Amino acid sequence: MNATAKGNFITRDHPYVFLGGSLIALLGLSLLNGPSTPYSFLTDNVPGLLCRLVFWAFLAISVVALIFKLVYKKYYRSCVMCRQPMLKISRWASYLVVLACVLALIDRGLLQLIYTVQTAMEATSNPQGFFPSMVYMSLKGKDMLLTGIWTTVRLALLGTAIAFVLAIFMVFLRIQEPDKRDNDLVRFLKWIASRFARFYIFIIRGTPMMVQALVFYYFGFNLFKRTGMTVTEINHVWSFFVSGLCTVSLNSTAYLTEVLRGGIQAVDRGQTEAARSLGMSNWQSMIKVVFPQAVKNSIPAIGNEFIINIKDSSVLSVIGVMDLMYATKSVSGIYFRSLEIYCVAALLYLILTWLSSLLLQYLGKKLDTPVKGIPSSN
Amino acid sequence: MDECVLKIEQLEKRFGSLEVLKGIDLEIHKGEVVCIIGASGSGKSTLLRCINLLEETDAGHIWFDGKDLMDLSVDLNALRQKIGMVFQSFNLFNNKNVLDNCTLAPMTVRRISRSQAEETAVRNLTTVGLKDFIYADSTRLSGGQKQRVAIARALCMEPEIMLFDEPTSALDPEIVGEVLDVMKDLAAQGMTMVVVTHEMAFAKEVSDRVVFMDQGVILEQGNPKEIFVNPKNERTREFLARYLEDRQA
Ligand SMILES: Nc1ncnc2c1ncn2[C@@H]1O[C@H](COP(=O)(O)OP(=O)(O)OP(=O)(O)O)[C@@H](O)[C@H]1O
Ligand SMILES: [Mg+2]
Numbered sequence: 001m002n003a004t005a006k007g008n009f010i011t012r013d014h015p016y017v018f019l020g021g022s023l024i025a026l027l028g029l030s031l032l033n034g035p036s037t038p039y040s041f042l043t044d045n046v047p048g049l050l051c052r053l054v055f056w057a058f059l060a061i062s063v064v065a066l067i068f069k070l071v072y073k074k075y076y077r078s079c080v081m082c083r084q085p086m087l088k089i090s091r092w093a094s095y096l097v098v099l100a101c102v103l104a105l106i107d108r109g110l111l112q113l114i115y116t117v118q119t120a121m122e123a124t125s126n127p128q129g130f131f132p133s134m135v136y137m138s139l140k141g142k143d144m145l146l147t148g149i150w151t152t153v154r155l156a157l158l159g160t161a162i163a164f165v166l167a168i169f170m171v172f173l174r175i176q177e178p179d180k181r182d183n184d185l186v187r188f189l190k191w192i193a194s195r196f197a198r199f200y201i202f203i204i205r206g207t208p209m210m211v212q213a214l215v216f217y218y219f220g221f222n223l224f225k226r227t228g229m230t231v232t233e234i235n236h237v238w239s240f241f242v243s244g245l246c247t248v249s250l251n252s253t254a255y256l257t258e259v260l261r262g263g264i265q266a267v268d269r270g271q272t273e274a275a276r277s278l279g280m281s282n283w284q285s286m287i288k289v290v291f292p293q294a295v296k297n298s299i300p301a302i303g304n305e306f307i308i309n310i311k312d313s314s315v316l317s318v319i320g321v322m323d324l325m326y327a328t329k330s331v332s333g334i335y336f337r338s339l340e341i342y343c344v345a346a347l348l349y350l351i352l353t354w355l356s357s358l359l360l361q362y363l364g365k366k367l368d369t370p371v372k373g374i375p376s377s378n
Numbered sequence: 379m380d381e382c383v384l385k386i387e388q389l390e391k392r393f394g395s396l397e398v399l400k401g402i403d404l405e406i407h408k409g410e411v412v413c414i415i416g417a418s419g420s421g422k423s424t425l426l427r428c429i430n431l432l433e434e435t436d437a438g439h440i441w442f443d444g445k446d447l448m449d450l451s452v453d454l455n456a457l458r459q460k461i462g463m464v465f466q467s468f469n470l471f472n473n474k475n476v477l478d479n480c481t482l483a484p485m486t487v488r489r490i491s492r493s494q495a496e497e498t499a500v501r502n503l504t505t506v507g508l509k510d511f512i513y514a515d516s517t518r519l520s521g522g523q524k525q526r527v528a529i530a531r532a533l534c535m536e537p538e539i540m541l542f543d544e545p546t547s548a549l550d551p552e553i554v555g556e557v558l559d560v561m562k563d564l565a566a567q568g569m570t571m572v573v574v575t576h577e578m579a580f581a582k583e584v585s586d587r588v589v590f591m592d593q594g595v596i597l598e599q600g601n602p603k604e605i606f607v608n609p610k611n612e613r614t615r616e617f618l619a620r621y622l623e624d625r626q627a
Binding site: 289 | 430432434450454455456457458459460461462463465467468469470471472473474482483486487488528531532535
């Protein structure tokens, strides 16, 4: 269906063929007048001149059409410009213009890019231009950046996974509600559990992750120091990565707890009531009926948390976790250029989050496929 | 008189300042089918939900199986499994297929083996006419099918009494019959049933006793013939008259 629509678009007569074609011609001309590289095949040679000729010729016809339009105004539709064979000619001319413009794009766009990358690779010092410098630094700092990306991905993946497990535990504490039929001890424990979870969420959500990272790191460091370990030993056990991972996990736990709680609340109360009316305990109906549905409700939000962790783990570079942000800072320190390499970092983060969201969408669709069974009668 | 299965004494229930049940006394005997009728908001659902403590009550006693459900130390889960409940909105477990809906409670509560639970489930699903749907996704059934599964699910716990809260109110008129037929069969088999319903024909035909509730009290109860043909209470007469008008309109 799409293909026929496209075919129609190309073979149809368009009212704005001159206007659109002229814009394309102007774009092509400006490209050809821009700087060329040794790879360019459209210079002042025959193909180059031909392309220019096509553009100028089309612009000229367009100007004529414009004059006709201004002169005839209302009757323009029935004048010579709008009749065969002029229609046919203008259509073919517009095809030529598009072809020439594509050639110009390949020449001054793609080949230019390849040339820039190649020169940047061979360059011995950081090139002057913005884009060449980006390419140069990305290539020179390739190993650092790749290790950084790998660390960031590991932090986000492991962090979200650990947080999910902890959040399951935490949400059970959070939703405890003292019941008239419990004995005093159980009631007290439930109250404590719910209070604890609320307090935890309050603290984590109310402080920046960067501060949390520093607090966790030094807290752990001092703790290990008390046991009489040397600094090298501590760095081995309580490494930047381990403490960073703890930060991400504990931070996400708070958010995922709220996500799961929302998921539980979104499950219809009738589900619990049906389970309870069959004699299932509160715990049984939670585990067997409500929680599986709550997790399913929460899957999109859990995926979101993963993407947030990809981005927010960048603050861990303050304690020295060698993630993508840290790697970027290091590269910038080596080559004395900031804007260019931070743009590279932004691009890399964007690619990571974009790929993750594609992946999550795909997984979400897979999980939602209806259970294959005997279909109902209606 | 037959053995009394359920006895409610002076039951009271408030939602905040709203008094919904104002001292209900009701006895249900073994094998009896009792229909509760009454205007919207008169507290019928609340009464049913109080019977198996889905709502905590404020005062009164509910005697079932020789124990008072209002006693805070009774094992509520043990008593509840003998009280089946069917809801207006079906409330099938969305994350389970039809068979698992029916086997979940027997397996987790009564700790019956899977094979035995499945055998019971298939038998009950066959009774309600859904033998061909045991592996179907419970969310993809029609309303009438869902409600029949819900009945089978309750039956799998082998209850001593079944509570129905407007089991056909959420159904299209043309499929109300399939659910009512199942309930009639159940009544014929001697199941003790308490049915809140607006299906007067069903109440007239199947029930042994009709209870008319109004604004949180039981105004009148008795043989369906008495109630429908010759109601003593003014409000009952009004209610039934209005109901018949609606029917004819
Ligand atoms: N959870 C609740 N919180 C507050 N008020 C409630 C609650 N449940 C019911 N009520 C109120 O109690 C009254 C009785 O409700 P109930 O559902 O028992 O009526 P009903 O007789 O079943 O009516 P219907 O025929 O419409 O189902 C109504 O006024 C209702 O608004
Ligand atoms: Mg009701």
